[in-house]
Amino acid sequence: MEIIGQIFLLIGSFSLMTAAVGLLRMPDVYNRVQTGTKASTLGAIMSFIGLAFMTYENWGEVNWVGRFLVLVIFILITNPVSSHVLMRAAYAMKIPLSKLTVVDKLKEDINNKVLEEPKDE
């Protein structure tokens, strides 16, 4: 039990560190948000599951599992949503995409009047 928890915790912290490296290395905002969100979500979930396993001795008396489960569910719902809102705001601010970008269908659709232009006040 304890060993499983420790492995999960290590994987989780390693994922968080990957997210941080991604934050530092990626060329533009959009790619940073991408790597940051994915890796940190999985990292946090893995770490919480690991910690929940590590406390197996007193599952009966103290509420470890329930609180860790609440945290995991909460992060699974909120983290992608907040990143999505943030990235949408970044696009509305017209922060330029990186030079490596190959295609931008959203721009094409705004130009073709399929979508309204995001207002930047």
Add this chain to the structure above:
Amino acid sequence: MGNIVIYISITMLILTLLAGLIRFVKGPSIVDRVVGFDSMTITSLVMIGVIAYLSNRAIYLDVAVVYGLLSFLGVIIVAKYIQGGL
């Protein structure tokens, strides 16, 4: 054995916090700063979990839930603000 794993993971978490801080200070646009800050928040959530495990106090996790909720709201409010009006 158990303690070594905890120390390794705490080291990694601190490195993550540092990287988030660098992005927070450097980041050319406001969105970069918010992303760096968000990454720092999630790392601190895991930190709170580790601290709760080390001091054997499950009730610290309630604090983590509230902190996560506040960071979620904070990111949404900043995102709303930078695209004009709350």
Add this chain to the structure above:
Amino acid sequence: MKTKNIFISFLVLLIGWFLLTWTLDMKSVLIGIGLTGMLAILFCGSCTIFSEIKLTPKAFAYTFIYLIVFMGELVKANIDVTRRVLSPSLPINPGIVKVETRLKSKMARLILANSITLTPGTFTLEVHDDAFYIHWIDVKHAEEAQATEDLVRKFEKILEEMYG
């Protein structure tokens, strides 16, 4: 319809209460039932968000399958991110593509968007009617049909069984 909304919200909130308190003490359970009932009646009379799932055994089986598929994709996403970030040449090829979805239920669309955000290399950037605009870190197909086939279908098939 309204009764069904309230009842399912009540069940979901009650599960939340048990997760938070983690006790079967009689008084705590009674207080929890009273409180969650009150919250459900006050706030969930018109919210259809919890009750959109189909209440059939098949839907529950598909929920389970979905969880497994999703967890697999999540782990794959992380391996993918690690590979991309740690390789010295930074192999990225980003772009924004457009995909279509057939889903109508709001909850299913939320789950689909979150799943796309958490799967390898893709990120929901904008939602407009049936079109999802996706930032793809490594664009393989720029045209709509191919990208839809690649990114959306594997989740959509299961979600259609769950939410109809």
Add this chain to the structure above:
Amino acid sequence: MLRNLLIAIVLASFGFIFYNLYQSYEPQTELTGIAAHYAENGASEVGAANLVTAVVVSYRSFDTLGEITILFLTAAIISFFLKLSKEDEDKIITHRGTSEILQTASALLIPLIYLFGVYVFINGHITPGGGFQGGAIIASGVVLAIMANPNMTINHTVIIWVESISGVSVILIGVLGIILGGGFLDSTFTGYGLGEFGTIFSAGTIPVIYSLVGLKVGAEISNILNLYQKSQKEA
């Protein structure tokens, strides 16, 4: 250049001050006077596992009553200065539409946030938290609702009734303390008992008082938020 130099000087002097503070700091190893009394007898006299709660709601609950009054005055003053005209109330805010994902997620999260807030203030005596914190969590649910739907209206009548009734009930319970217990706002009634330590029905009337405080705080902060939202001028 000069600006950076100034910043560096300020930082260095702060570092010096904090280093000296840290050097001369000696942790107090023994509790003195009234603190020792609280720490020794708090659990047995009041029955709250969370000692802070015991101090705030039982020993020093008159202070808490004052804090609630201050919060009420703040809300009243803000609503006086942000007095809405008729057109403000009917105004429709037309910004760029909120993302559908955020709307759905907020509809999913808001009942759960309310549940968590209620949990925090009902379990104030056995977990960290209490009335003020729970009220703030409920108000953050209101913030999320406003973010997801800028044209949301909050029913004023309900808020005012919740606020007044919970405020009056706190005073009533305090008066009951004079009759049944040892004084105004005494949380341990004779004949009611303290209950089993660490369960939800322990610590006398603390859960009841905290629930009422939580409702009152939540209602007041929601009211302030609603006023700010409505009186916001078009950008």
